[in-house]
Amino acid sequence: MFCPRCKKGYQEGVETCTSCGADLIDQLPREAPDHSSGDEFVEVFSTYHQDDISFLKSIFDGEDIPYFFQGESSIMLIAAGAYARLMVKAEDEQRAKEILQDLGFVANSEIQS
Numbered sequence: 001m002f003c004p005r006c007k008k009g010y011q012e013g014v015e016t017c018t019s020c021g022a023d024l025i026d027q028l029p030r031e032a033p034d035h036s037s038g039d040e041f042v043e044v045f046s047t048y049h050q051d052d053i054s055f056l057k058s059i060f061d062g063e064d065i066p067y068f069f070q071g072e073s074s075i076m077l078i079a080a081g082a083y084a085r086l087m088v089k090a091e092d093e094q095r096a097k098e099i100l101q102d103l104g105f106v107a108n109s110e111i112q113s
Ligand SMILES: [Zn+2]
Pocket: 003, 004, 005, 006, 007, 008, 017, 018, 019, 020, 021, 022
């Protein structure tokens, strides 16, 4: 038997938790999946300008929006014309796009994906 609040284990036959008085249950429910590590990131902007990357980093750091640049480590590739892609959480996508619009990085029309 287990207390659903304290997660304490008790012997069979015990019906209430001695610590908090909650009714004991046969089995603890499975732990809820940890969503903090399973966030979905979406691309909101791509650039091959190192200056843009540095600038956007300072902006998004200030906005406290979690983000990362995919491909950023490949500075040589960026220099050669490959894109670094700005990734933010799906829940922050709209806010990030509004910031990018305010900064003039993207047009007000629908953003091509
Ligand atoms: Zn308890």
